[in-house]
Amino acid sequence: MKLVYKLWLDQNGKAFGDGPYELLKRVEKTHSLHQAALQMSMSYSKAWRLIRTLEKRLGFALLERRIGGVSGGGSKVTPDANQLMKQYSRFRKETEKTLIKLFLKHFRGR
């Protein structure tokens, strides 16, 4: 037997979770929402709508867009998003560890 769980932050709907965290992590690395979406087998338009929806629910911007220029533009994670990602990452690591511990405590041997 194993434990399965899903969790997310809610503010008038899903406002942040593992999927958005992973998407933003990839934007951080690639400086591109296009690339990040591609790596997650998500269409660019879906990724873009997701970001817009989360921003509305969270009440702050997650991405800064740099349009054009020599580099051809790109996306950058905002400081607010970066802070949320750090908090979320710490929270997720601790919840994962804790839930495994509680599962083993209560269901060891099952």
Place this chain on the structure above:
Amino acid sequence: MKLVYKLWLDQNGKAFGDGPYELLKRVEKTHSLHQAALQMSMSYSKAWRLIRTLEKRLGFALLERRIGGVSGGGSKVTPDANQLMKQYSRFRKETEKTLIKLFLKHFRGR
């Protein structure tokens, strides 16, 4: 902002969770899967299929059926099911408390 989560025990698919726990609790009180299903606005056939599926995945019976007799039969939770329910209930209380604590620790003020 608030935390939302779902969790369940898995063994070749969903094997136990809040819904089954509540259904069995109601069988315990009413001695009837019919009544238990009714109270949860679930059709009897759906409740019956659910119990069968869980039993297959868990590898033990959850309900004893008493057919006919003066009382008109009824359902009784097995000792195995009773033990699982107790474990699950303790596990759920502790996970709920712990997840709220972790959420407040990491996201207080958000």
